[in-house]
Amino acid sequence: MPRPKTRIQQKNSETILEAALEVFSAHGFRGATLDQIAEVAGLSKPNLLYYFPSKEAIHQTLLAELLDAWLDPLRGLNPEGDPVPEVMAYVRRKLELSRDFPRESRLFANEVLQGGPRIKAAVEGELRALVEDKAAVLRLWMDQGRIARLDPVHLIFSIWALTQHYADFDMQVRAVLGEGHDPYAEAGAFLETLYARLLAPS
Amino acid sequence: MPRPKTRIQQKNSETILEAALEVFSAHGFRGATLDQIAEVAGLSKPNLLYYFPSKEAIHQTLLAELLDAWLDPLRGLNPEGDPVPEVMAYVRRKLELSRDFPRESRLFANEVLQGGPRIKAAVEGELRALVEDKAAVLRLWMDQGRIARLDPVHLIFSIWALTQHYADFDMQVRAVLGEGHDPYAEAGAFLETLYARLLAPS
DNA sequence: GTCTATACTCTGATAGAC
């Protein structure tokens, strides 16, 4: 039961996780039911519990896999690179993540919104350490006058907020924009302008 | 049952709504239970259902009251005013709303995040109309060269994202910042700088 | 108006046949 081994087990585990992502991201942990997940996965409820010991375990597995992918774009911020293009590339990667993996974004948002009991440790540990590391890089660039001086941590917060907003508040964004819009294309252009003006050294 | 009349009924209704806001914002609709709400309110569970016909009705009442307060800062954007200070004041009011009413922000976020079945109509109607109205004001100011040219709707989205982030992702913000920080004070200074640079006519 | 007791449904998890 701990982890899949054969090819069939591998495949079924993935099917379950895919279905669980769909349901958890749409309804939150408590709002999701094993019945729904089983239906989306095309398996019976007891069969789910053959592959995972509990509902909680499925959720935990999703969060663990998610976190790593989530930190990746920030990890890619290269201290040796050219400051403004580096930050711009980070913004772009983060927006692509929202566009291509909106369910993962909402899963994470659901969790943090509710105080993140199942993810708080990782946020206080891994995430915080990474932010401090990259904030130091940004601060150095500011000291060198290569980007404008700003609070580097809040600069990172702003990138998270502005990019994740399009996945997490998708319903609102589309409702307000109305038909005939490509939210992510427009957001890309908007954020490009925003950070170009914000970061330009004075 | 429709609405309270006597002073006692008024008071109990408010106690219930206050408790419900606390519990719904922390756990979402499905995650919240009448037992929890009853305990926080200091009333018995059947007594809750004497004042409101159902759990759903309590939630609906909260959302309806919330929406109005939520639109207020944007309503205050004055077309006759001075463009940059007007937008700055809007950002400030919105951030104050996050600081002073984080539970309301999270209630709203929980709802939109899950596709907003109970609030979609209001977003597509009232909210969208207001945004279109104020976007027209911003566009006029841009045409007159009084603020920089940007997509006005995404400019409004950016204000929502950046201010609500501090309420909705409070746990993450505090975990990353660590001890000895005042997130809202820092955010206020950061956003002041951000929008000053962004809006300055070139 | 408020409480205790309870009906009924939903849901996570298990037993056991195949």
Place this chain on the structure above:
DNA sequence: GTCTATCAGAGTATAGAC
């Protein structure tokens, strides 16, 4: 490995006494 049947607990809502 997968299914049917089922248990136990939680949760919303109601009945009825006071």
